[in-house]
Amino acid sequence: MVDPDRPATEAANHGHPGPARPRIALVHDWLCGHRGGEAVLERLAHVCAAPEHLAGELVGVYTMFDDGRGMGAFDDGTPRAPIVDAHPHVVSTLGRLPLASGRLRKPLLPLYPGACADLSRRLALAHAREPLDLVVSSSSAWVKNVRAPAGVPHVCYCHAPMRYIGSRKDDYATNPAMRLALTLAGGLLRPLDRRGSRRVTRFVANSRYIAGEIRREYGRESDVVHPPARTSFFTPDPGAPRDGFWLVGGALEPYKKTGLAIEAALRAGKPVRVFGQGSELPALRKRYAGCEGVAFLGKVGDLALRELFRKAEAYLFPQVEDFGIAAVEAQACGCPVVARRKGGALDSVIEHETGAFFDDTPDATAPEAIALAGARAAGCDPSACRRHAERFTPEAFDQQMRTILAGALGGA
Incomplete structure (x- = not known):
């Protein structure tokens, strides 16, 4: 000060x-x-x-x-x-x-x-x-x-x-x-x-x-x-194969809807990695303790986050964000984004090219919608994701x- x-x-x-x-x-x-x-x-x-x-x-x-x-x-x-x-x-x-x-x-x-x-x-x-x-x-x-x-x-x-x-x-x-x-x-x-x-x-x-x-x-x-977005730092690694897991995280607060993303991954039979900290973390750890395929990584640094974006099959974005710079960082690494069809994601994600949207649906039905969108996003071209991210x-x-x-x- x-x-x-x-x-x-x-x-x-x-x-x-x-x-x-x-x-x-x-x-x-x-x-x-x-x-x-x-x-x-x-x-x-x-x-x-x-x-x-x-x-x-x-x-x-x-x-x-x-x-x-x-x-x-x-x-x-x-x-x-x-x-x-x-x-x-x-x-x-x-x-x-x-x-x-x-x-x-x-x-x-x-x-x-x-x-x-x-x-x-x-x-x-x-x-x-x-x-x-x-x-x-x-x-x-x-x-x-x-x-x-x-x-x-x-x-x-x-x-x-x-x-x-x-x-x-x-x-x-x-x-x-x-x-x-x-x-x-x-x-x-x-x-x-x-x-x-x-x-x-x-x-x-x-x-x-x-x-x-x-x-x-x-x-x-x-x-x-x-x-x-830090597009010069968040870059793809063509030599790193995608590992098949879904990724979600950031500030783990109630409005981030992290639990919906985890439920979607479980329904889709996909391993999910959760990064970040916040008030929701203790409850999420307790709720999903013992669930196979759910890994809580805690706070991660920039280098670790870049590796996660480079290897994830999809980045899940279930909340309504003002803009959501993490979605652009994921795409900069070639990772498609699964986002709610609302908020800033409408500016940062291109349907069928750099990710997939799910409709702004009640929380009770959102996991199924996210799971279906995740399957669609997996087919996106990483190079298209990167090109789009370079607009930011x-x-x-x-x-x-x-x-x-x-x-x-x-x-x-």
């Missing part, structure tokens, strides 16, 4: 001198681990600061919560988010309280508006010291509502509206008490969220599905720019976001 009043240094901005560089503030919900949202944040920082793009001066990363541990490193020791880690992290007063950026972050949901208002004040102070030219937020929770200083455009890359108090509340409510809490929080926060969304100059959605959610929730139109390169993301952000700076 960095002193919020520390100015960005020339070294942190890649050593580019000169007063003409646009001053840009990044805003992100929280810096508490590295997942898909943080990968996008790092790429946004690259587009803002790199000399071949905007060559801007990043004044800092404003965030409600920061656990102070940084974004970590890949298996080879390369930092996951070197630009984000190098710049000042301006953290809300709420996020600096003990445990607030840890176990209390989710229960503090009703206080997010106050934390965001605090960030708005800090942006105003930074602007008063030296004018800002652009605010760029990356949000799946509340910081889309940050108030940019007067006259400063605000571009929001929206991973999703607040799904857990909105259209997908039931996916997160694992018991009646949580359902009641989310219902009450939604009644308080959704009207504020809708009003706050008017402060955004331009929305960017990570999929057509999320563009539709932004339209439904906020009455706003969006550009669609898909998140970047970091360079493609950079170019599209550069155009949008340059337009905002130019008053478009």
